Amino acid sequence: MSDTLDRRAFLAKGWKAGLGLLAAAGLWTSWDLLRPRLGAGFAAKVKTTYTAETVPADAVLEIPAARAYLTKIDGEVVAISEKCTHLGCRIPFCDSSGQFECPCHGSFFNRAGEHVTGPAPRGMDRFTVGIVDGVVEIDTSETVNGAPPGTDTIDEPPLGPRCGGDHA
Amino acid sequence: MKVADRVKDTTIGRSIFRIPDRVTDRDRAAGHWASFLMHIYPVKVRRIEITFKYSAFLGVASLVLFISLLVSGIYLMFFYVPSPANAYGDIQSIQTDVAFGQYIRNVHRWSAHLMVLAVAAHMARVFYRGAYKSPKEFNWVIGVLLLVVTLLLSFTGYLLPWDQLAFWAVTVGTSMAAYVPIIGEEVQLLLLGGPSVGSATLLRFYVLHVAVLPLALVGLVTIHLWRWRKDSMLSTGGGPATGPAKVQPGLPLQASENGDPVVVEGRRVLGVVPGKPATGDRKELSNDDPVMVWPHLLVRHAVAALAVLFVVLLIGLTFDAPLREIANPTSTPNPEKAPWYFAALQELLAHFHPLVAGVLVPGAIVLGLMALPYMDRNPMFDARFRRVARITFTIFLVLWIVLTLIGFAFRGPSWSWVWPWEEWHGEL
Numbered sequence: 001m002s003d004t005l006d007r008r009a010f011l012a013k014g015w016k017a018g019l020g021l022l023a024a025a026g027l028w029t030s031w032d033l034l035r036p037r038l039g040a041g042f043a044a045k046v047k048t049t050y051t052a053e054t055v056p057a058d059a060v061l062e063i064p065a066a067r068a069y070l071t072k073i074d075g076e077v078v079a080i081s082e083k084c085t086h087l088g089c090r091i092p093f094c095d096s097s098g099q100f101e102c103p104c105h106g107s108f109f110n111r112a113g114e115h116v117t118g119p120a121p122r123g124m125d126r127f128t129v130g131i132v133d134g135v136v137e138i139d140t141s142e143t144v145n146g147a148p149p150g151t152d153t154i155d156e157p158p159l160g161p162r163c164g165g166d167h168a
Numbered sequence: 169m170k171v172a173d174r175v176k177d178t179t180i181g182r183s184i185f186r187i188p189d190r191v192t193d194r195d196r197a198a199g200h201w202a203s204f205l206m207h208i209y210p211v212k213v214r215r216i217e218i219t220f221k222y223s224a225f226l227g228v229a230s231l232v233l234f235i236s237l238l239v240s241g242i243y244l245m246f247f248y249v250p251s252p253a254n255a256y257g258d259i260q261s262i263q264t265d266v267a268f269g270q271y272i273r274n275v276h277r278w279s280a281h282l283m284v285l286a287v288a289a290h291m292a293r294v295f296y297r298g299a300y301k302s303p304k305e306f307n308w309v310i311g312v313l314l315l316v317v318t319l320l321l322s323f324t325g326y327l328l329p330w331d332q333l334a335f336w337a338v339t340v341g342t343s344m345a346a347y348v349p350i351i352g353e354e355v356q357l358l359l360l361g362g363p364s365v366g367s368a369t370l371l372r373f374y375v376l377h378v379a380v381l382p383l384a385l386v387g388l389v390t391i392h393l394w395r396w397r398k399d400s401m402l403s404t405g406g407g408p409a410t411g412p413a414k415v416q417p418g419l420p421l422q423a424s425e426n427g428d429p430v431v432v433e434g435r436r437v438l439g440v441v442p443g444k445p446a447t448g449d450r451k452e453l454s455n456d457d458p459v460m461v462w463p464h465l466l467v468r469h470a471v472a473a474l475a476v477l478f479v480v481l482l483i484g485l486t487f488d489a490p491l492r493e494i495a496n497p498t499s500t501p502n503p504e505k506a507p508w509y510f511a512a513l514q515e516l517l518a519h520f521h522p523l524v525a526g527v528l529v530p531g532a533i534v535l536g537l538m539a540l541p542y543m544d545r546n547p548m549f550d551a552r553f554r555r556v557a558r559i560t561f562t563i564f565l566v567l568w569i570v571l572t573l574i575g576f577a578f579r580g581p582s583w584s585w586v587w588p589w590e591e592w593h594g595e596l
Binding site for chain 2: 031034035036064067082086087088089090091092101102103104105106108118119121162163
């Protein structure tokens with residue numbers, strides 16, 4: 001073979017390059033066509049029936065429409081997303097321990113949604129809240145990432161036995 | 169003359185049926201080449217390959233279970249609409265209104281579980297036999313891909329009943345994808361078709377489950393079997409592997425005087441090698457001596473296939489496939505268990521960062537298995553002479569089984585430790 005690019009070699013390379021381009025274009029097009037077009041949030045703003053005064057400071061209120069919990073931390077109303085930051089399970093609040101306990105992989109969070117133990121990479125995410133016409137309104141269009149593990153601003157140890165048993 | 173023979177003897181009959189009457193070995197060999205389905209099989213295999221202890225017929229079992237899944241799955245498709253409004257109700261009416269619906273659903277579910285088991289066991293058997301070694305390295309790689317596709321098929325099928333079991337298992341499974349570096353979140357969106365598991369997810373999983381993945385599986389199985397057929401007479405006996413220089417794929421081997429395999433030179437006509445068959449007049453038969461596939465291997469495969477079918481049909485009669493409450497995005501069951509073949513992963517996920525447990529570990533397992541035949545330089549086939557490989561593989565296998573058992577039977581609410589008799593074990 002000569003090292004100059006003759007007609008045969010050029011065509012052979014051309015075919016391969018063409019096939020490569022076609023495959024890349026096909027892959028990119030499929031990817032792009034199957035990508036979902038996302039709107040903002042599932043329901044941008046969720047109005048609750050609670051006033052700032054009726055949100056408890058020692059328990060949580062579930063707001064199913066916002067997939068969130070309301071509670072008061074340092075006198076301020078916060079909305080905590082129910083979705084586990086680990087792998088997306090919905091985290092129930094355990095009344096006996098006063099903590100959130102994830103049923104899927106055993107992550108625990110305190111009442112403020114801060115990471116206590118388990119595999120979750122950070123605390124529970126939050127939504128911003130506002131007071132509109134005297135009632136609490138949760139803005140679900142944007143989440144605020146939870147605090148990194150180790151954060152503990154409320155210092156509330158478990159009140160009693162965990163719902164998942166104490167041998168975790 | 170029997171009716172069948174008279175039909176075959178007409179002009180039309182002769183144009184359809186080209187298979188000769190199997191009187192001599194030559195006819196039997198020709199029969200393999202004349203028939204589309206039969207030519208999956210080689211004409212001859214080594215004598216040891218027809219024994220139960222060689223393969224436990226696990227490859228046949230996997231294929232039979234896949235066919236059972238195809239047949240039962242197609243039946244179920246007639247009564248199922250993949251949308252959140254219909255799916256759960258359709259499963260309920262399959263179980264109550266459709267003729268044999270509950271039974272067919274049971275068979276589909278248990279075939280799927282058994283297929284995962286059969287494929288995994290097949291892989292372990294092939295490992296201990298050293299059958300992934302040259303020149304079969306790439307067929308092992310295809311086998312690993314087949315295991316992955318089998319698991320993906322099981323997992324995509326898991327969502328379709330749209331019950332609580334399905335919804336949350338898929339929420340967790342797709343969330344794991346998000347931890348893949350760089351492309352993870354895009355992949356998760358692509359799988360879900362939206363921000364969370366919803367109607368788009370159900371449709372996507374349905375299309376993957378009934379079209380994309382079965383086609384991929386059939387394609388891979390075709391190549392897998394074709395390569396098996398091409399390599400069917402290569403020795404994998406107790407001695408060192410015969411290097412590719414000595415053995416040409418497709419040329420059959422015969423034992424020489426001192427028992428070493430030698431290549432029989434010669435042109436092949438319809439797969440028949442000229443000369444006397446090695447099984448002819450020798451008294452002591454060696455493992456590498458060829459035997460005719462028709463009927464020796466075929467009859468064993470037929471019996472194995474019937475046995476597997478018998479077991480799966482019996483389990484289907486005895487145990488009903490579970491169906492929990494309809495999927496409810498506002499309530500995660502506690503505990504929420506992954507399907508059993510992912511229970512080991514779920515247990516790992518409870519201890520390690522999801523990037524490690526959900527991405528790096530499974531990735532390393534799949535890539536490690538694929539790389540195995542290229543890393544293993546030991547020329548021996550027999551597991552007795554492969555100490556390092558045998559011990560390493562066995563440790564990983566036992567570890568995985570233990571993790572699976574813990575995740576399946578020893579984990580309760582909030583993933584706390586429970587004992588199996590405390591009624592928290594996972595559902596199949």
